[in-house]
Amino acid sequence: MKSFMNGLKEMLSGIWGFIRKLWRHPKGRIGLIIVILLVVCALFAPWIAPYDPYDVTQRAQKGLSPSFQHLLGTTITTGQDIFSMLIYGTRVSLTIGVVTGVSLAFLGALMGICAGYIGGFADTLIMRIVDVLLVIPTLPLTIVLTNLFGRSYLMIILIFTLFGWTGLARVIRSLVLVLKNANYVKAAELAGASRWHIMMKHILPGTSHLLIMSTALTSAGIMVAEAGLSFLGLGDPTAISWGKMLAEAQSGGALLFGHWWWIIAPGIGIFLAVFSFMRIGLVMEEVFNPKMKQSSNIYKLFKNLNNTYIEEVFSSMSEAQILGVGGEQS
Amino acid sequence: MSKPIILSMKNVSVHFPVKGALPFSKKRVVSAVSDVSVDIFQGETFGIVGESGCGKSTLANAMIGLVRPTSGEVLFKGNKLYSLSPQEFKEIRRDMQMIFQDPFSSLNPRFNVYQIISEPMKIRGGASVDEMKKRVIELLELVGLSEKDLYRYPSDFSGGQRQRIGIARAIILNPDFLVCDEPVSALDVSVHAQILNLLMELQEKLKMTYVFISHNLAVVKSICDHMVVMYLGNVMESGSTKAIYQHPLHPYTNALLSAVLDVDLDNKKERILLQGDIPSPINPPRGCRFYQRCPYAMKGCVDKKPALIEIEPEHFVACHYINPFAQEEINAGLAKPLNL
Ligand SMILES: Nc1ncnc2c1ncn2[C@@H]1O[C@H](COP(=O)(O)OP(=O)(O)OP(=O)(O)O)[C@@H](O)[C@H]1O
Ligand SMILES: [Mg+2]
Numbered sequence: 001m002k003s004f005m006n007g008l009k010e011m012l013s014g015i016w017g018f019i020r021k022l023w024r025h026p027k028g029r030i031g032l033i034i035v036i037l038l039v040v041c042a043l044f045a046p047w048i049a050p051y052d053p054y055d056v057t058q059r060a061q062k063g064l065s066p067s068f069q070h071l072l073g074t075t076i077t078t079g080q081d082i083f084s085m086l087i088y089g090t091r092v093s094l095t096i097g098v099v100t101g102v103s104l105a106f107l108g109a110l111m112g113i114c115a116g117y118i119g120g121f122a123d124t125l126i127m128r129i130v131d132v133l134l135v136i137p138t139l140p141l142t143i144v145l146t147n148l149f150g151r152s153y154l155m156i157i158l159i160f161t162l163f164g165w166t167g168l169a170r171v172i173r174s175l176v177l178v179l180k181n182a183n184y185v186k187a188a189e190l191a192g193a194s195r196w197h198i199m200m201k202h203i204l205p206g207t208s209h210l211l212i213m214s215t216a217l218t219s220a221g222i223m224v225a226e227a228g229l230s231f232l233g234l235g236d237p238t239a240i241s242w243g244k245m246l247a248e249a250q251s252g253g254a255l256l257f258g259h260w261w262w263i264i265a266p267g268i269g270i271f272l273a274v275f276s277f278m279r280i281g282l283v284m285e286e287v288f289n290p291k292m293k294q295s296s297n298i299y300k301l302f303k304n305l306n307n308t309y310i311e312e313v314f315s316s317m318s319e320a321q322i323l324g325v326g327g328e329q330s
Numbered sequence: 331m332s333k334p335i336i337l338s339m340k341n342v343s344v345h346f347p348v349k350g351a352l353p354f355s356k357k358r359v360v361s362a363v364s365d366v367s368v369d370i371f372q373g374e375t376f377g378i379v380g381e382s383g384c385g386k387s388t389l390a391n392a393m394i395g396l397v398r399p400t401s402g403e404v405l406f407k408g409n410k411l412y413s414l415s416p417q418e419f420k421e422i423r424r425d426m427q428m429i430f431q432d433p434f435s436s437l438n439p440r441f442n443v444y445q446i447i448s449e450p451m452k453i454r455g456g457a458s459v460d461e462m463k464k465r466v467i468e469l470l471e472l473v474g475l476s477e478k479d480l481y482r483y484p485s486d487f488s489g490g491q492r493q494r495i496g497i498a499r500a501i502i503l504n505p506d507f508l509v510c511d512e513p514v515s516a517l518d519v520s521v522h523a524q525i526l527n528l529l530m531e532l533q534e535k536l537k538m539t540y541v542f543i544s545h546n547l548a549v550v551k552s553i554c555d556h557m558v559v560m561y562l563g564n565v566m567e568s569g570s571t572k573a574i575y576q577h578p579l580h581p582y583t584n585a586l587l588s589a590v591l592d593v594d595l596d597n598k599k600e601r602i603l604l605q606g607d608i609p610s611p612i613n614p615p616r617g618c619r620f621y622q623r624c625p626y627a628m629k630g631c632v633d634k635k636p637a638l639i640e641i642e643p644e645h646f647v648a649c650h651y652i653n654p655f656a657q658e659e660i661n662a663g664l665a666k667p668l669n670l
Binding site: 182183184186187188189190191192193199201202205206 | 394395397420421423424426427428430432435436438439440441446450454496499502503629639
C-alpha cells in the first residue's frame, strides 16, 4: 500500500513536471491553454451553455441567425441552440479522445513491454497478433461491429483501443529491447533486483515519454475519427457530438440557406481539440529529444572522440545487429 | 603458500545463438568464450587482456552470473554458482559487483545521484532512509564527490565523475569481488590515473578482489597479480603477471607486448606485426584459434587444439610452438611450417 502511494506520488510529480515543461515551451503553452479551456467547457457544460441543447421543442426559434440571445444561432430543423451544442460536444470529443488515447497507451505499453522484456514465447505470440491486427481494415470492421452490438460510444472506444495498440506496441518493444541491456539494469540485477523492480523502476519510466507523447497524438487522431464516424451516422445517436452536428447541418440544409456558422462551429471545435493535442504531443517530442540524443551512440561518438571508444561503439552496434535490436524479428 | 581461492571457473564455455540472415538458414552460434578455466585468489587483482571482441566481458559476466555459461562450472567461495537456488544465488551475488566500461549507459538518466547509489541498498531492504542517506554521503566522499552532488542528475557530470558514481554504487553493499570492465577506456586520458588510483585505494581499504579487464597492457602490468591473455574466446597464456611480462611465450602475447610496450621492455625485441584481422567467432578455427595470424604456424596448428601447459611455475601457455608436438606427430609432418 505504501509503495503504491509512493508510486502514485511519483507519477503525479512526473505529470506535474511535464505540465511545467509544456508551459515553458512557447508552442506548448498555446496547446495547454486550449486544452484547459476545452476541459473546463466539458466539465462545466451545463453552467456555461446558455440553453439546453437537447431541447428540440423550440419550434418558434428555428433557424435563427447569430445574435446576443443565440451566439451561434439555432438549428433550422429543431431550433436547438448551436452554441450550447458546441459546448456539450466538447464532452464527447474529449472523453472519447482521451479515454481511447489512455487505454490505447496502456494496452500498447503492456503488450510492448511483455514482448520486449519477457521475450521468448510471449514475444512471438504478441508480435503475431500485431501482424494479424495490422492487416485488418478498421473502418469496415467498425461499421460491422457497431451494427452488430449497437452504436454506443463505449463500443467505439473499445474498437479503437483493441485495433489501435499495435503500432505503439512495436515501438515500445524495440525501446525495451535497448533499455533492458543498459548497464544500469545489469547493476540492479547484480544487487538482486527482481524482474518486477527492474520493470517498474527502469523499463517503464524509460518508455514514459513515448507513452505520453503517443497518448496526446492518438487522442487527436481518435477525435478526428470519432467526428468522421458520427458524421457517417455511426456515432451514439443519443449524444451530441461535433461530428453529428456536422452531419445534421448538412442534412438540415445549412448550406442551402447559407447558415455557414452552423457548419463552421463544430469544425472549429474539432480543429481546436485536434490542434491542441497535436501541439502538446509534438512539443513533448521536442522536449524529450535532447535527452534521447544524449544516450544515443552518435552523440557518444562525438563526445568521446577517441579511437578505442569508436571501436567500442561500432562493436556494440554490430552486437545490436546480432541481437536484432531495433530491427524486425525474422 | 598462496592465498585461498575466491572464485574458480572450470571449463566454462559461453555460446550465443545468432539468427541467420535468411528465415530458414541454419542456426549458428557465436562461441564467445570456450573452455576457459581460471582461479582467482582472495585479495588479488586478476587481469584479463585481449583484443576487442575476444570475449573478455563475456567471461567476466559469466563469473558474476550476468550470463549463464553454456557449459562448465563457476565456484564462488566454494559454492557452485549456477546450482544454487534463486534465493541463495541472489544473496551470494551481492558480494560481487561490477564497474562498467561505459559511464554513459551505466547510470539511469532519470535517477539522481542519491537514487542511483542507494538503489542496491534499497533492493536489499532493511535500511531506513536516514541510514541510506548517511551511507550514500559517506560513499560520495570516499569516491571524491561531495554531499552537494546528492540530488544532481547524471547528465550534470563528466565521464570521470560518472565513473565515480558507478564505483560508489558498486561498493555500497561491501562486495568482496569487483569486476572492473575497462573502467577507464571510455574516459579522457587525463582522468585515467585518478580513477585507477581511486580503485587501488579502495581495494586496499575494503580488501576487495578485483577482476580487471583492459586493453592497456601497461596498466595491467602495474596493477595485476595474475592475468590471462585471451584470443577469440580462448586463453592463450596465463599465470603471474610478472612471469608473463618478463618472459612472454605465446606469439600472440609477444605481438601484443611488442606493439605497446616496446619502450619499456627490458630485453628489446623486434616489433611483431600481426597480419590480418581477428577472425569471426561464429566459425572459429578448429585447432589453435590464432594460427591464421601466427608467424610460427605449423601444419598441426590447424586441426589440433593446443592444451594450456605449465611451462614454469605460475606460467601456462597454450601453443604448439612452445610445447612441441610429440615425436610421432612430428614424423607425420605436423611441425612443418604452414604457408598461408
Ligand atoms: N548477447 C550477445 N549475443 C550475441 N553475441 C554476443 C553477445 N554478447 C557478446 N557477443 C559476442 O561475443 C563476442 C565476445 O564479446 P565480448 O563483449 O565478451 O568481447 P570483449 O572482449 O569484451 O570486447 P571489448 O573489448 O570490445 O569489450 C563478440 O563477438 C560479441 O559479438
Ligand atoms: Mg567488453
